[in-house]
Amino acid sequence: MALLKARREWIFFGTLWKSHPRLTAMWWALILCQGVLPAGFVVAVGQLVGAVANGTPLLTPLLLMGVVFVLMQLLTPLHNQIGSLLGEHVSDRLHDRLLVAAGAPEGVAHLENREHMDELTAARDFDLGMTGPPLHMSMGFIAGGLVEVISGLAHAVVLAAYAWWAPLLVGGAWLSTHWLLRESTQWDRNTGEVLDAQRRAEYSYRLAVDSPAAKEIRLFGLASWLTDRFASERRTLVELRWHTTRLRQKPMRWAVAVLTISGGLFFWFLGRDAASGAIGLGEASTFAYAAVGASAIAFGGLNWALSLASDGVAAVLRVERTMSSGTAAHSVVSGQTPAEGMPAAEIRFRDVTFAYPGMSAPVLDGLDLTIPAGGSLAVVGVNGAGKSTLVKLLCRLYDPLSGTIEVDGTDLRDLDLGSWRRRITAIFQDFIRYELSLRDNVAPSEATSDDVLQALTTAGAADLRDLDKILSPGYENGTDLSGGQWQRVALARVLYSVSRGAGVVVLDEPTAQLDVRGEAEVFDRVLEATRGCTTVLISHRFSTVRRADRICVVDQGRVVELGSHDELMALGGTYKRLFELQATRFNEEQDGADRAR
Numbered sequence: 001m002a003l004l005k006a007r008r009e010w011i012f013f014g015t016l017w018k019s020h021p022r023l024t025a026m027w028w029a030l031i032l033c034q035g036v037l038p039a040g041f042v043v044a045v046g047q048l049v050g051a052v053a054n055g056t057p058l059l060t061p062l063l064l065m066g067v068v069f070v071l072m073q074l075l076t077p078l079h080n081q082i083g084s085l086l087g088e089h090v091s092d093r094l095h096d097r098l099l100v101a102a103g104a105p106e107g108v109a110h111l112e113n114r115e116h117m118d119e120l121t122a123a124r125d126f127d128l129g130m131t132g133p134p135l136h137m138s139m140g141f142i143a144g145g146l147v148e149v150i151s152g153l154a155h156a157v158v159l160a161a162y163a164w165w166a167p168l169l170v171g172g173a174w175l176s177t178h179w180l181l182r183e184s185t186q187w188d189r190n191t192g193e194v195l196d197a198q199r200r201a202e203y204s205y206r207l208a209v210d211s212p213a214a215k216e217i218r219l220f221g222l223a224s225w226l227t228d229r230f231a232s233e234r235r236t237l238v239e240l241r242w243h244t245t246r247l248r249q250k251p252m253r254w255a256v257a258v259l260t261i262s263g264g265l266f267f268w269f270l271g272r273d274a275a276s277g278a279i280g281l282g283e284a285s286t287f288a289y290a291a292v293g294a295s296a297i298a299f300g301g302l303n304w305a306l307s308l309a310s311d312g313v314a315a316v317l318r319v320e321r322t323m324s325s326g327t328a329a330h331s332v333v334s335g336q337t338p339a340e341g342m343p344a345a346e347i348r349f350r351d352v353t354f355a356y357p358g359m360s361a362p363v364l365d366g367l368d369l370t371i372p373a374g375g376s377l378a379v380v381g382v383n384g385a386g387k388s389t390l391v392k393l394l395c396r397l398y399d400p401l402s403g404t405i406e407v408d409g410t411d412l413r414d415l416d417l418g419s420w421r422r423r424i425t426a427i428f429q430d431f432i433r434y435e436l437s438l439r440d441n442v443a444p445s446e447a448t449s450d451d452v453l454q455a456l457t458t459a460g461a462a463d464l465r466d467l468d469k470i471l472s473p474g475y476e477n478g479t480d481l482s483g484g485q486w487q488r489v490a491l492a493r494v495l496y497s498v499s500r501g502a503g504v505v506v507l508d509e510p511t512a513q514l515d516v517r518g519e520a521e522v523f524d525r526v527l528e529a530t531r532g533c534t535t536v537l538i539s540h541r542f543s544t545v546r547r548a549d550r551i552c553v554v555d556q557g558r559v560v561e562l563g564s565h566d567e568l569m570a571l572g573g574t575y576k577r578l579f580e581l582q583a584t585r586f587n588e589e590q591d592g593a594d595r596a597r
């Protein structure tokens with residue numbers, strides 16, 4: 001029983017039941033009816049032939065045939081509809097479970113782990129039709145296959161009326177084909193090879209049809225390259241399927257031999273008994289039809305359709321397991337200490353080392369840094385120095401490999417994660433442009449219009465007033481924003497969180513897309529609105545950086561300089577060099593612009 005319960009097929013049928021018991025019961029009942037009806041028809045035909053041969057009344061067998069025939073015609077479309085509806089229910093439920101599972105881990109490292117990515121791809125794509133039909137269609141194939149098997153078994157049962165061994169001989173031979181051809185249904189669509197091809201094909205497809213990539217695809221003339229890429233990945237998937245089909249060829253010969261011998265034996269006995277008069281004409285025709293009908297036991301699409309559908313369900317359940325009990329869930333674990341009002345004194349990085357999964361050299365390498373509460377700290381350094389990584393650790397999207405981050409002396413890992421994340425707010429370099437209303441882009445939870453408008457005004461986006469406008473041209477009356485306007489909306493999101501009690505503000509390149517005038521104006525307002533907060537600012541714009549209370553220079557995973565703008569200029573180190581480089585370039589550009597006027 002335990003072995004049976006562990007089978008994917010069993011889990012699949014269990015999931016159907018849990019998703020919608022009433023529909024599932026109807027689906028099974030109709031399978032049973034549809035499976036038995038053809039055998040009933042064969043019996044009715046036999047009775048009719050017998051009645052004709054014996055000269056008895058034809059009404060009863062004719063009526064029986066008519067009723068069975070009408071039922072057979074009516075039940076099929078009804079069954080298809082129920083199956084399709086059930087498939088949609090199951091697929092909705094699985095998608096819900098998948099979303100919950102994928103969002104459960106508190107960190108993000110699992111989304112960069114190859115194994116977990118493969119699992120997520122398999123689970124996410126189970127209903128996209130990339131490697132098999134979507135579930136609402138599979139349900140029809142599965143039902144059809146089950147009907148055939150039941151119908152085949154019902155025909156075999158009819159044969160028992162001829163001889164006890166007949167169902168065993170004929171039914172057994174057809175059943176054995178499932179075993180003989182078992183390899184052909186074992187295409188594991190969740191191998192790394194298949195998932196890679198699937199992911200690449202899907203990515204090429206999205207690049208070709210989604211609007212964000214449309215500009216570059218056209219400008220760089222990548223359309224045909226993308227089509228070729230997509231076609232090649234799809235070909236890989238087709239070839240893998242073809243390989244499966246070829247797996248059938250050898251065992252097929254054995255299956256044909258078994259069926260020929262069993263069929264030959266059965267019809268030899270039947271012919272002999274009919275010729276000797278041991279059975280009548282009606283019975284002989286019933287048993288002959290029943291033997292042919294028993295063939296429905298095998299070669300149906302059941303194995304194939306069931307295996308694909310159960311694979312999808314199994315993949316979603318696997319993701320649930322991984323996300324709740326594997327490395328994914330345990331990479332970032334919440335502590336117990338409430339974080340309300342923190343930090344009151346300081347945030348301190350103590351000898352922090354961190355590397356992304358699979359990296360050989362650390363990004364942060366024994367980093368020490370103290371950020372006094374209530375002040376602003378700017379972090380500067382060359383590309384790839386580890387600045388964004390530092391704030392990702394502060395947000396606890398990852399945890400350090402060694403060393404600690406302390407808030408008022410408490411290890412960040414001991415703080416209640418929910419309460420810490422309510423204290424911290426961030427605009428990341430790659431902030432998300434939500435295809436939602438302006439209101440939801442600023443405050444996805446409940447917020448009054450006044451609060452949202454206030455946040456937008458402070459972020460320098462007072463001209464954006466239509467809070468219910470969807471920020472995507474793909475929707476009716478939707479619109480898009482310029483890069484700078486989007487950045488102001490993302491800033492407004494942060495400012496709204498500050499108004500709701502966030503006390504630590506992370507600004508990772510918050511003004512990179514603003515023009516010089518806008519940058520100065522917006523930054524002054526943001527500083528004003530976040531007064532009293534602990535602000536960490538990452539920027540390559542020294543005009544912004546110099547306004548911070550303290551500035552640290554990160555290089556090769558460590559803090560190499562720390563102080564106010566004046567102190568660092570006086571130090572004459574990296575900061576001074578970078579600052580002067582940018583100032584000189586800016587002055588040259590200004591001179592050029594003045595001369596051109």
Ligand SMILES: Nc1ncnc2c1ncn2[C@@H]1O[C@H](COP(=O)(O)OP(=O)(O)OP(=O)(O)O)[C@@H](O)[C@H]1O
Binds near residue numbers: 357381382384386387
């Ligand atoms: N998710 C990730 N997985 C693997 N490596 C990563 C990941 N994110 C960043 N890195 C690597 O970590 C290093 C530091 O990246 P980080 O984004 O912290 O740099 P940065 O100082 O913010 O750079 P920039 O100024 O370009 O924004 C880089 O070498 C980068 O390639």
